[in-house]
Amino acid sequence: MEAMASPIPMDVDKLSYEIFALLESKFLFVPCYDLATGAPFMFSRADAVESDSFDFRLTDVCAATCAAAGAAAAVRSVDGRTAIAAASGAVAAMGNPASAAITHVLHNKQEFPLAVSMDDILVLSIGTGASSSAASCGNGWSTPMPTRSPSRDELARVTAQGVADMVDEAVAMAFGHASDSNYVRLQASNALNSPHTQTAGAAAGAMLSQRNVESVLFRGRRLSDRTNAEKVDALAAELVKEQERRMGSPLPNVVIKQVASPRLSSATTASSVTATVRTASTMPSPASWDSRQ
Incomplete structure (x- = not known):
């Protein structure tokens, strides 16, 4: 074999x-x-x-x-x-794909016709958390310098983290006044490597219990008054309101173009158009109707 x-x-x-x-x-x-x-x-x-x-x-x-x-x-x-x-x-170098997703929605009017501005979008961005190497090197100036050059994977990880932070600040600035309600970025403030956070559920609980970190372009970061869990709950409440609004709206928020099936070929379409033209030609025009009067 x-x-x-x-x-x-x-x-x-x-x-x-x-x-x-x-x-x-x-x-x-x-x-x-x-x-x-x-x-x-x-x-x-x-x-x-x-x-x-x-x-x-x-x-x-x-x-x-x-x-x-x-x-x-x-x-x-x-x-x-x-x-x-x-x-x-x-x-x-794509640690935060939120910008690519937002660009796709705003510029795709066929699938998302009602997404006109950032006010029409809700974004929940989940970060990867601080790397274990970054946490191990955060003991102060006494930390020894590495004895070897960083590998390609380490350089790629550092680059991805830098790009993710830059995208986070740019997205927060794009949302403007609505960034507090329409944009939530979950990023662990430190690596969750303690023995109590070995499972995925424990790590998620530890991250949600931390205070949310908000990005302000050219002003750095600041700790929010609310935790990550409170931010997620507020965003979930907005989603519930949006779902209720969609249930009462006759228009779909997302439209997928229907592909023409073999039964609805171009020949069939041409035949229907010809039949429509013939029907229209048998109807009297306004001029002929006036002459009859």
Whole structure:
């Protein structure tokens, strides 16, 4: 039996989260980073519905968004026309994909016709937390200097953290007066590496109990009066209000373009147009009606 190729290393918890998010969300787009073009790439469900060139297998989407450090995923669409060298935010300088997601929503009027400004968007951005290396080097000036040069993975992690902080400040500035209610960034103030936070649930509880850190462009950071849990509760309340409003609205907030089926071909459309023209030609014009009078 031939040996199979070694699978791409992934974070199992993150992989499970991505799978359930893809299965439960009707309208979604998942960002990753394309190393081939050096730009963010969006896995969009609407694009997948419209074209096989943007339709990717679920396993490939998970591999692209969960690829471990140093292991970019070569992903192709189902028809093979679109190929990307995908990496997660932890690998490339895309530690905070919130800006890419916001840009996608604001500039995609077909799918999000009611998203006109930042006031129409609610963003919950979850950070990766401070790295363990950063926490171990925070003991003051007596901390010894490293005896070796940083590796590529360490440099990429530092770069991603710097970009994530810059994006956080830019997004907060873009929201302006609505940043306190429409934008929540969850970022652990220190690495959660204590023995009490070894499980994912304990780590999440410890992060939620911390006071929220708000970013102000060119003014640094400040501690909020509320904890992360209180911020999330307030955002959830806004989501409940929005859901109630949508239930009473006749217009959909997200529109997916319907692809023409084989039964509704261009020939069928042309036939219907011809029939409409013929019907219109049999109707008397206003001029002929006046002549009859």
